[in-house]
């Protein structure tokens with residue numbers, strides 16, 4: 655595993671402390687192991703409905719969360735487990751929601767795509783492609799209205815970037831100088847459709863220029879580069895300069911959802927990414943080559959993370975199913 659060279663020409667690595675590297679390593683590994691476990695539980699029939707795994711994209715949310723402060727908000731699509739874990743939501747509550755149990759964040763009634771945490775300022779989990787983008791601008795509007803310096807991260811995919819509502823949102827957000835960072839998680843596919851097949855303007859962040867919004871492309875397989883770009887975007891928003899776009903180039907290793915055999919790409923394509931660009935292996939290599947951690951210390955961390963994930967799975971299996979009278983709670987009519 656440790657044979658791989660650091661993913662990036664990590665010129666920034668010497669300026670990064672051991673503690674930061676270890677924190678990023680742990681946070682990304684938690685997401686990876688949690689998602690692997692969710693995949694297993696799905697295979698065992700313990701998770702029903704849709705389940706979209708985030709494996710491969712861990713550096714995006716971990717890097718950006720490292721640029722946040724208390725009070726900042728986030729909203730995302732259905733590929734949302736990583737975002738929940740990265741903002742500090744309890745793995746037990748997330749896993750139990752996946753298994754549809756009482757101990758889940760939505761009392762077992764929401765499932766993978768419908769979880770929220772007011773405490774951690776996580777506003778979902780949205781199954782309608784692109785729907786979270788105007789919601790993100792609305793969250794940013796509320797902060798601007800209240801006069802605080804909070805920033806909202808509105809995450810969406812390359813496929814969602816072709817939705818009309820994204821551009822209506824860009825226009826309003828820039829017009830009103832809303833403190834929102836539009837994060838395009840460009841994992842190169844929207845279900846089975848590659849970016850090359852869906853647009854002739856593949857530099858998605860540049861579309862913001864039509865509305866006067868600044869932005870940039872970021873290497874999403876390098877957590878340090880993501881964090882750096884996140885800090886720049888956050889500073890822009892907190893200074894009252896309006897929205898910012900980050901197009902983060904990333905890759906999902908698994909199919910679109912658990913029911914996708916991913917026949918639209920070659921095994922070699924996925925294998926190459928895993929071997930040459932894996933974000934977790936990249937940080938692992940930096941920790942080892944920089945003598946920040948030994949193989950044994952990293953093994954101990956792996957064990958610790960596995961235990962957290964196993965505990966969440968046990969909790970998710972043991973928590974009871976919601977009581978029948980819960981059918982009548984948390985509904986409008």
Ligand SMILES: Cc1ncc(C[n+]2csc(CCOP(=O)(O)OP(=O)(O)O)c2C)c(N)n1
Nearest residue numbers: 733781782783811812813814841843844845
């Ligand atoms: C409005 C709408 N149209 C279509 C769908 C079906 N659908 C679900 S995910 C998806 C692809 C979105 O891809 P992307 O935005 O790149 O996000 P990713 O899945 O890669 O994270 C589509 C078409 C949907 N859920 N909502």
Ligand SMILES: [Mg+2]
Nearest residue numbers: 811812843844
């Ligand atoms: Mg995509």
